[in-house]
Amino acid sequence: MAKVNFEGMCTKPLIIPIGNWVLNTACRQLVEWEKAGINIPHISVNISPKQFHEKDFVETVSNIVEQNNINPSRIYLEITETVMMENQESMTAKINALRVLGFHISIDDFGTGYCSLGYLKNPVSYTHLRAHETLRYL
16 A cells, blocks of 8 residues: 555544554564564654654654664654655754654655755755655656
8 A cells, every 4th residue: 555545544643643653563573673683774664744743753752762672773764855844943853853862864755745955955964865756857
């Protein structure tokens, strides 16, 4: 099922707990792989804009990773470009707080919305930029 379809099916009250469940499940799976002797250097987890904009998002993510005894540097949080365009002051503060804790930030599907390359000049530090496939035709 495509990510867009899944997110569209989730009602607003459910998207936050589902997002937290996904992160927790990914962390637990990483621990299970380690116990089985499988070395996975990091995992990436998509974060919905609604989840990202929760007031306690940084604390929630930090607690989930801490409860699973995982170093935050092994987690790539994938946010969409629309997150970059909304409430830049709050977005910058959250991303910087996550980076200080050790999380990696990945901008997912850049080029699918109205974001321009100018947003990349924002003083936010991101680890990875994944451009949408349609950008290769420009």
